[in-house]
Amino acid sequence: MPTATTLERVESFLPDRSVRIDDVADRLGLRRPEIGVFRRIYGLDRLRFDPDGGLFDLVLPAARRALKALPEGRRVRYVVYAHTVQTVTPPHIDAAQVIRQDLGLHDAEAFALSQQACVSSLGAIDLAGELLRAEAPEGAYALMVTGERAYSPKVQLIPNSAIMADAAAACLVTVGGPGDEVRSFTTRTLGEFAAGLEMTREQITRFGQVYGTVLGEVIHEAVAAAGLDFDDIDLVVPHNVNTVSWRQTIKAMGADPAKFFLDNIPRYSHTYASDVFVNYTTLREGGRLVDGGHYVLVSVGLGATFGAMVITHRAR
Known part of the structure; x- marks a missing residue:
């Protein structure tokens, strides 16, 4: 049987700024009765939202904490940035490469996944395990990173469903580990x-x-x-x-x-x-x-x- 994928460390990060959904109503073009529906029917109340923060300010803290679980002498072979919105940076910036460099993982292969939208983070863990089993040396690791900002009303509101908020997470992944x-x-x-x-x-x-x-x-x-x-x-x-x-x-x-x-x-x-x-x-x-x-x-x-x-x- 193939050696199982294991999650050696899971971390998350939330901006300090917490607002009520009422506070983003004007930005999203929502009327008071619509906000009432989101609260009473859909169960929403508050969200973390920092419009002044940058993407990498959001993503990197959880990733750095997850990397503290990396055993001494072991390497991260893959950095996988999983996100939902297709465009998270200007076209001249490759977010996965920036994340790799800022974390000092210069030897890692870095790429992004977004094809499964909000399921992309789970898919990235599955893919990381497959890559580690198929082509990485024994004892190698992968880092799966998530995090994207609700940078415009278009990507923050799913009508009659959800209001998106800011958060990030990271998983340190290997195969056959104790996690x-x-x-x-x-x-x-x-x-x-x-x-x-x-x-x-x-x-x-x-x-x-x-x-x-x-x-x-x-x-x-x-x-x-x-x-x-x-x-x-x-x-x-x-x-x-x-x-x-x-x-x-x-x-x-x-x-x-x-x-x-x-x-x-x-x-x-x-x-x-x-x-x-x-x-x-x-x-x-x-x-x-x-x-x-x-x-x-x-x-x-x-x-x-x-x-x-x-x-x-x-x-x-």
């Missing part, structure tokens, strides 16, 4: 919804109708691929798009709502590809990740890709 074991990764892409924010009203309605069912199926597929039953799962660690879509998914699955960590939705809102890792570190710092416990990291990306990754936590 959290990645047991499975499952995705499903529904290409009929590829238009994303440009979907017609009919497509949006149809997407809403199938969302909960498909996401539930992907979660169950990932759990089965990990050789587990859903009863074995300690907690689902989700993206923070909104509470109503998660209630829909939980109902479609016939699952216990207590198995889904939704506490950060009103605190931080949706943070692109960083959500699941912000939630992971919140759980870890709260002492809620159990040694030997099984967790499902879940996200959905516009386009539309549904992704679920099952990990087994190893406390150290």
